[in-house]
Amino acid sequence: QQQVKQSPQSLIVQKGGISIINCAYENTAFDYFPWYQQFPGKGPALLIAIRPDVSEKKEGRFTISFNKSAKQFSLHIMDSQPGDSATYFCAAGVFGGSARQLTFGSGTQLTVLP
């Protein structure tokens, strides 16, 4: 019930295209959904996060869409750039809970071709 399933495992997009990464969760107690971005040789870094009181959150070219009834959320990268090439992890956790754990998805390796 703690699992977060992420797809696709890898994604290749042309420059200027839209990248879409999907995640699904089972635990209905999850109410905090961040996305982390990891460049080669670096640790993951927080990119954007959403709580289920909104269905969408946008920051620049990055948008999270959230579907509470389906227990799914996705990351959309508009106008994808070669500099966006990285591994993206979705995660889920409990907002304000006593446990400070996040359950991470398996990651998506995004390659944006020039």
Place this chain on the structure above:
Amino acid sequence: DAGVIQSPRHEVTEMGQEVTLRCKPISGHDYLFWYRQTMMRGLELLIYFNNNVPIDDSGMPEDRFSAKMPNASFSTLKIQPSEPRDSAVYFCASSLFLAGGVGELFFGEGSRLTVL
């Protein structure tokens, strides 16, 4: 702030040897996490501390793994004896508790361990 600092960045050792990975969290952060990253299993939480106290070590794979946090600015992850299947990138991360919120996880750059 310099961020989360991990050492060594790379470690190559032989099976059976002891390995010690080190982490300095961001000053003022009250949570520290150790993660392991592999292609097969992704990011796995091994253990986390709150105010230097281990809270949940259920992710530690075996008794060969141990972690300590003697003070707020230092933590170690030790593997003894090491085995080839321990080869992975080990990340340390820290965060600050936010009342009514979830503190952002700040990761170090990782320690890449290769056990021959």
